[in-house]
Amino acid sequence: MKKYHVSTTINGEPVEFLCEPQQTLLDVLRDTLNLTGSKEGCASGDCGACTVIVDGRMVCSCLMLGVEAEGRTVTTVEGIATGDTLHPVQQKFLEHAALQCGFCTPGFIVAAKALLDENPNPTEEEARYWLAGNLCRCTGYDKIIRAVLDAASEMRREAAE
Amino acid sequence: MTFIGKDLKVVGTRPIRPDGVDKVTGRANFGADMTMPGMIWGKIKRSPHAHARIKRIYTEKALSLPGVKAVVTAADFPDIAAEEAFAGEAIMDFRDLSRNCMARGKVLYDGHAVAAVAATSPAIAEAALDLIEIEYEVLPFVIDVEAAMAEDAPLLHDTLFTQGVEPKPSRPSNIAKRINFTKGDVEAGFREADHIIERRYTGKPVHQGYIEPHACVAAVAADGQCMIWSSSQGHFMVRQYCAHLLGIDISNIRAMPAEIGGGFGGKTLVYLEPVALALARKSGRPVKIVMTREEVFRASGPAAGSVVEVKLGAKKDGRLTAGEVVLKYQAGAFPGSPVGPGCMCAFAMYDLPNASVTGYDVVCNRPKVAAYRAPGAPNASWGVESCLDELAIELGIDPLSLREKNAARDGTKAVHGPTWQNIGYAETLAAVRAHPHWTAPLGPGQGRGIASGFWFNIGGESSAAVHIAEDGTAAVATGNPDIGGSRASIAMMVAEVLGIPVERVRAIVADTASIGYTFLTGGSRVTFATGMAATEAAERVVEELKKRAAMMWEISPEAVEWRDGMAYPAGPNAGAFEPLSLGEIAFRSARTGGPISAELSINAQGAGPGFGTHICDVEVDRETGAVKILRYTAIQDVGRAIHPAYVEGQLQGGVTQGIGWALNEEYIYDGEGRLDNPGFLDYRIPVASDLPMIDTVLVEVPNPRHPFGARGVGEVPIVPPTAAVANAIYRAAGVRLRDLPMSPPHVLAALDKSDG
Ligand code: FES
Ligand code: FES
Numbered sequence: 038m039k040k041y042h043v044s045t046t047i048n049g050e051p052v053e054f055l056c057e058p059q060q061t062l063l064d065v066l067r068d069t070l071n072l073t074g075s076k077e078g079c080a081s082g083d084c085g086a087c088t089v090i091v092d093g094r095m096v097c098s099c100l101m102l103g104v105e106a107e108g109r110t111v112t113t114v115e116g117i118a119t120g121d122t123l124h125p126v127q128q129k130f131l132e133h134a135a136l137q138c139g140f141c142t143p144g145f146i147v148a149a150k151a152l153l154d155e156n157p158n159p160t161e162e163e164a165r166y167w168l169a170g171n172l173c174r175c176t177g178y179d180k181i182i183r184a185v186l187d188a189a190s191e192m193r194r195e196a197a198e
Numbered sequence: 199m200t201f202i203g204k205d206l207k208v209v210g211t212r213p214i215r216p217d218g219v220d221k222v223t224g225r226a227n228f229g230a231d232m233t234m235p236g237m238i239w240g241k242i243k244r245s246p247h248a249h250a251r252i253k254r255i256y257t258e259k260a261l262s263l264p265g266v267k268a269v270v271t272a273a274d275f276p277d278i279a280a281e282e283a284f285a286g287e288a289i290m291d292f293r294d295l296s297r298n299c300m301a302r303g304k305v306l307y308d309g310h311a312v313a314a315v316a317a318t319s320p321a322i323a324e325a326a327l328d329l330i331e332i333e334y335e336v337l338p339f340v341i342d343v344e345a346a347m348a349e350d351a352p353l354l355h356d357t358l359f360t361q362g363v364e365p366k367p368s369r370p371s372n373i374a375k376r377i378n379f380t381k382g383d384v385e386a387g388f389r390e391a392d393h394i395i396e397r398r399y400t401g402k403p404v405h406q407g408y409i410e411p412h413a414c415v416a417a418v419a420a421d422g423q424c425m426i427w428s429s430s431q432g433h434f435m436v437r438q439y440c441a442h443l444l445g446i447d448i449s450n451i452r453a454m455p456a457e458i459g460g461g462f463g464g465k466t467l468v469y470l471e472p473v474a475l476a477l478a479r480k481s482g483r484p485v486k487i488v489m490t491r492e493e494v495f496r497a498s499g500p501a502a503g504s505v506v507e508v509k510l511g512a513k514k515d516g517r518l519t520a521g522e523v524v525l526k527y528q529a530g531a532f533p534g535s536p537v538g539p540g541c542m543c544a545f546a547m548y549d550l551p552n553a554s555v556t557g558y559d560v561v562c563n564r565p566k567v568a569a570y571r572a573p574g575a576p577n578a579s580w581g582v583e584s585c586l587d588e589l590a591i592e593l594g595i596d597p598l599s600l601r602e603k604n605a606a607r608d609g610t611k612a613v614h615g616p617t618w619q620n621i622g623y624a625e626t627l628a629a630v631r632a633h634p635h636w637t638a639p640l641g642p643g644q645g646r647g648i649a650s651g652f653w654f655n656i657g658g659e660s661s662a663a664v665h666i667a668e669d670g671t672a673a674v675a676t677g678n679p680d681i682g683g684s685r686a687s688i689a690m691m692v693a694e695v696l697g698i699p700v701e702r703v704r705a706i707v708a709d710t711a712s713i714g715y716t717f718l719t720g721g722s723r724v725t726f727a728t729g730m731a732a733t734e735a736a737e738r739v740v741e742e743l744k745k746r747a748a749m750m751w752e753i754s755p756e757a758v759e760w761r762d763g764m765a766y767p768a769g770p771n772a773g774a775f776e777p778l779s780l781g782e783i784a785f786r787s788a789r790t791g792g793p794i795s796a797e798l799s800i801n802a803q804g805a806g807p808g809f810g811t812h813i814c815d816v817e818v819d820r821e822t823g824a825v826k827i828l829r830y831t832a833i834q835d836v837g838r839a840i841h842p843a844y845v846e847g848q849l850q851g852g853v854t855q856g857i858g859w860a861l862n863e864e865y866i867y868d869g870e871g872r873l874d875n876p877g878f879l880d881y882r883i884p885v886a887s888d889l890p891m892i893d894t895v896l897v898e899v900p901n902p903r904h905p906f907g908a909r910g911v912g913e914v915p916i917v918p919p920t921a922a923v924a925n926a927i928y929r930a931a932g933v934r935l936r937d938l939p940m941s942p943p944h945v946l947a948a949l950d951k952s953d954g
Binding site for chain 1: 212214215217218219221222223224225226227228230231233320321406407408409410411457458459460461462488490491681682683841843844846847848850851852853854855877878879883884885886887888889891892
């Protein structure tokens with residue numbers, strides 16, 4: 038099958054890859070670029086395990102074609118921490134035990150970061166609706182929501198300093 | 199040695215789990231994250247029919263497609279004889295397992311594997327599937343349990359004769375087994391009753407719904423040595439089952455534990471691994487297979503659907519005099535539903551003088567069921583806990599008092615046999631009574647229900663090794679995949695025994711060649727059994743450390759005491775020495791006898807049974823039939839919470855799965871016996887916006903058989919929710935739902951009927 042050449046920016050780095058026209062961005066990330074942090078739970082846009090941020094918007098990478106990444110800026114879970122410093126959402130997930138198996142976690146981390154970028158002070162209900170596209174079968178969401186709200190307040194504190 | 203009642207420094211705290219950073223940064227490697235040099239991709243051809251004879255399989259076209267490296271069918275697997283194996287909480291037969299992985303002769307359900315290909319890209323493998331042609335003779339099929347039990351039902355297996363009936367049947371049947379046991383005099387018990395109630399409750403199969411689909415990579419070297427990397431609840435199980443199904447020596451298989459993205463019992467079997475191995479053997483290349491979500495629904499184990507008939511007799515004051523249940527469980531295509539544990543759980547929570555329990559294990563044209571959290575118990579308790587509520591209402595007693603009056607306590611002889619010791623059921627009821635949720639006011643259109651749940655919990659074979667590094671840090675290796683934070687709990691127990699901070703203990707999951715045999719992660723056994731092995735291994739290390747200190751001081755080891763990670767002379771008679779730290783002893787270990795480590799393999803006994811009681815508030819929308827969960831409190835005896843946050847998480851997760859089971863989840867089949875909703879869009883599991891916070895209360899009645907008093911905790915919490923929700927709906931809306939799921943259309947229909 039003929040492959041297409043795509044130039045893009047992933048986690049702050051310029052990245053070029055070749056991909057087949059039917060390959061999703063998730064396939065490319067995982068199988069071509071070896072960025073396996075984004076997970077495939079359904080390949081149909083229903084679970085959110087593959088969530089990435091493209092040009093500032095949260096998207097399911099299983100619903101976007103690799104070729105559509107041309108000229109865009111993509112952030113995956115691998116790009117959320119700054120070097121050794123975890124993002125507050127990641128830190129709070131650890132402190133609140135907001136993961137059990139951890140398979141849904143990359144998608145939640147990316148989606149929660151996207152939420153807090155847009156709304157630094159979400160209510161519990163806003164957080165629950167924003168994250169309603171991310172399925173977790175292990176935790177019952179309780180500790181995830183607490184972690185996200187705690188990360189939000191920590192980030193507000195940091196911003197105020 | 200027991201640590202129960204001692205002042206503890208690590209156990210009971212909430213440290214960050216050792217594998218946490220990898221999991222929040224995307225570095226953790228799950229089943230599908232592995233690649234190997236030269237690796238190719240496998241895909242599986244599945245049956246479109248619910249029941250059909252396979253007349254011929256044409257693979258030539260697929261094989262001639264460029265890029266295709268191998269095709270396998272049942273002909274590539276040995277046709278093995280029936281042989282039962284203990285599979286955790288259920289019995290499993292290798293012949294059935296082999297035929298479930300690859301159909302032989304007949305396909306038995308929509309989605310049953312018939313052939314597999316391996317090719318150089320997923321797209322080529324997919325294209326090759328379409329080139330495999332299969333000639334079928336379509337047969338009549340049967341989907342529902344009672345239809346499958348009928349005399350004239352289409353038969354799945356003509357070699358299946360009902361076990362447990364006298365005389366031995368002469369004709370085959372879909373009823374694989376009948377179980378019956380009684381206690382006391384049931385008829386007399388019902389005669390004694392002032393009030394008798396008899397009801398029927400049904401439920402559809404539901405899926406475990408782990409977010410990670412099954413995935414594996416298998417490689418076979420020219421000398422026959424095999425490597426399997428897979429996401430499972432037990433890599434020793436993977437090794438054993440693959441060896442058996444393919445006729446390979448166990449020592450020639452090394453199974454590596456991937457991180458596991460949820461299992462809940464559904465990953466206690468193999469589906470892909472033997473197929474990937476067969477493809478790898480034939481192609482000479484490593485083969486990766488990953489299920490799609492549709493395949494997960496169509497071909498991996500749901501939990502049994504069931505029909506449960508309950509009859510209860512009681513005195514006016516609510517004291518139960520007799521009980522009778524009949525449980526009919528769907529096993530799917532092969533025998534092995536969890537009806538056995540269901541029978542034992544049905545009345546396990548109650549002090550019932552007279553009871554009869556009957557169970558049927560029934561095959562039908564659905565995927566073979568797999569364990570799902572407390573397998574069998576939710577079905578039975580859906581019936582019994584709903585019926586108790588109906589009884590409470592008819593007697594005019596509050597449902598909590600009814601349970602208090604009849605609760606099993608220490609010394610109660612359970613209907614299924616054991617006499618309870620050190621159980622905490624009554625303590626959970628007392629905690630309900632004391633909880634502000636129980637008496638909180640409710641608004642109009644709202645209702646509150648309670649229900650209880652029980653699970654045995656298991657122990658079993660576990661190995662653990664503790665190694666001390668030269669700088670006095672430690673590593674603990676076990677053989678259980680970490681499905682929900684067990685690295686943390688194991689590291690904490692070892693740190694407690696060694697007397698060092700938990701950050702200085704590294705917990706790892708070792709592969710099958712690197713640690714002694716360890717039974718799978720299931721039955722809520724890991725913190726109990728593997729924790730026990732790790733604790734005892736750490737205690738041996740402490741003994742050794744004392745010996746080394748004694749050597750350095752030239753005194754007897756009995757004169758050395760271990761406290762807070764340091765050796766001290768025990769009392770003034772031992773001599774005046776400066777204490778030696780773990781690091782100092784480790785640093786000099788070469789001069790005192792070499793490396794310090796201990797490995798222990800045990801068969802842990804004495805898993806303490808678990809009991810829980812849940813309070814649920816709901817609001818029913820009379821326009822749409824939608825049920826909203828307003829507030830939920832789960833109360834459970836956990837023995838001793840090693841890492842309380844992960845214990846709470848087990849309760850919250852189990853409750854949420856139970857709420858999904860109650861309100862939405864079900865397998866829907868069309869008229870042709872094909873699954874109609876094999877995706878997360880139409881099979882709707884709870885999402886964050888469906889739920890409130892899930893409150894938990896951890897009651898701690900220590901299990902004396904565990905060094906820290908731990909009991910298994912993961913399974914009990916899925917048992918009460920279905921009935922707790924139904925009982926709340928009745929009080930909110932005045933309608934009694936007896937069929938799961940209580941989805942909006944069903945609730946609406948019930949409301950319409952009651953409005954008459
Ligand atoms: S894998 Fe993309 S939403 Fe599920
Ligand atoms: S932690 Fe397992 S799916 Fe969310």
